[in-house]
Amino acid sequence: xxDGHTPKENKIDKDTNPKDVIGxxxxxxxxVPASGIAYATLSFLEGALKYGRYNWRVAGVRSSIYxxxxxxxxxxxxxxxxxxxxxxxxxxxxxxxxxxxxxxxxIVNKLTDDRPPRAPIGSIVDIMAxxxxxxxETFKDYHPHQYTIADTPxxxxxxxxTIGVNRIPKECLxxxxxxxxxxxxxxTNSLKHAQLAMKEEELADDRETARLDxxxxxxxxxxxxxx
Numbered sequence: 001x002x003d004g005h006t007p008k009e010n011k012i013d014k015d016t017n018p019k020d021v022i023g024x025x026x027x028x029x030x031x032v033p034a035s036g037i038a039y040a041t042l043s044f045l046e047g048a049l050k051y052g053r054y055n056w057r058v059a060g061v062r063s064s065i066y067x068x069x070x071x072x073x074x075x076x077x078x079x080x081x082x083x084x085x086x087x088x089x090x091x092x093x094x095x096x097x098x099x100x101x102x103x104x105x106x107i108v109n110k111l112t113d114d115r116p117p118r119a120p121i122g123s124i125v126d127i128m129a130x131x132x133x134x135x136x137e138t139f140k141d142y143h144p145h146q147y148t149i150a151d152t153p154x155x156x157x158x159x160x161x162t163i164g165v166n167r168i169p170k171e172c173l174x175x176x177x178x179x180x181x182x183x184x185x186x187x188t189n190s191l192k193h194a195q196l197a198m199k200e201e202e203l204a205d206d207r208e209t210a211r212l213d214x215x216x217x218x219x220x221x222x223x224x225x226x227x
Contacts, residue, residue: 036096039090039092039093039096040093040096040097040100042089042090042093043089043093043094043096043097044097046087046089047097049192049194049195050195056101056104056105056110057104057105057108057110058110059110060105060110060111060112061101061102061105061110061111061112062111062112062114063102063111063112063113063114063115064114064115066098066099066101066102067098067102067115069094069098070095070098070099073091073092073094073095073098074091074095076091077091077092077095080149080152087190
């Protein structure tokens, strides 16, 4: 029976399809925002270009390394720096990727859990709620201005924080018709070029090592002929 607003055939709880009942009891992955996946992907791309994709499933990781990275990225983001100044990857992207790597490494038994010994931090936080209430009551007649990122002085270096609504770094603003897509593509290409440069350097080292080995073999052969 219709409620006068929602057509009967569009109701979520319809029982005409048995698969709906089964599907509704499974993990609702669609609840995860695609924006979060997109952000995480950018950081995973950076990691894949630098270290190889899914490297942690083979090499393993330690909790402390990624917890430290999370704290660093979170501190920078909290203090107004939206993107990494070298790669242009948003700090929020890196935080998402770090958390996902810890979770995935734990699932595949490649996580070394080196967190500190357990402490009752949760109960301490709950207990301090009383102190918060007391402080608020003590200073209830005070009404200071609560500063936010909007109060950042206009002469603060732009690279510290958001540059434009799309986080486009300053060097991109001087170019013709900058867009977020162009910026991300440029950063991705920069990472690829850096990876190629590293490979070329490794090949050059290998060639030099081979040359030295040949020279050493030639000297040994000359010495044998002399003897």
